[in-house]
Amino acid sequence: MLIHELTTAQCTEVLARTSLGRLACARAGQPYVVPIHFSFDSEGPGLYAFSTVGQKIVWMRENPKVCVEVEEISDKNRWTTVLVFGRYEEIQDSPHDAATRQRVWESFQQRPEWWLPAAAKLPSQERHAMVIFRIHIDRLTGRRAVHERI
């Protein structure tokens, strides 16, 4: 098994074709990690996601430093992991952010694989209860293992 470091471009490719990751945040030295679905936007570049206001949103509002981990596992000898080190930024429910909010919401609707929770089915009048946020990407790292036949 050989392990390669990925280039930034290779990391970006993985993010673009993935939608499930694990988001870690921290408060007072205590980390917290949960699965999230996201939509990668190469324009930002950033990861967009939404959530009801719960522990992770409260923690990220207090400390915006986060880490997102994404995996592609074929088997024990062939896998890729990408880490995003970034910052939590909330897309406000304001006229200024309305266009961004609408565009992000539409990108979420296009993803059939949402599973946590069924918030995409909320009627539009309840959307204001959802927080839409961006993980601004400060740094990307990735590793890929390939099986070496002898």
Place this chain on the structure above:
Amino acid sequence: MLIHELTTAQCTEVLARTSLGRLACARAGQPYVVPIHFSFDSEGPGLYAFSTVGQKIVWMRENPKVCVEVEEISDKNRWTTVLVFGRYEEIQDSPHDAATRQRVWESFQQRPEWWLPAAAKLPSQERHAMVIFRIHIDRLTGRRAVHERI
């Protein structure tokens, strides 16, 4: 889709039949999350794992507070997540910890699915370069989504 909170016993069952999780640690407010393989020991209770000395070991030696996330996903409507909030404890390479270290090492050898990295294949004289550690479990939480047929 209905979401249930899991009891501690149900969380423990998930840990006992799983070996892949994501470990989050933090330094100076910056979280870091990576996949790990672990072996659950109900005696402790704790999660046992090993690693070469890299970023996560350096960080956990400095701040032992960690969070481990484990998933079982059937599909978008049927999934279970378990979170372990705990503390990093190193199993020392000392006569005092020799028996624990040997027992843990043997439990690792029984797992065919190790994939990150191929450290289980290290010859015995190189095992001292590996850190064996326990995540002492302070608190367990879990949620399970089940699909509700109408």
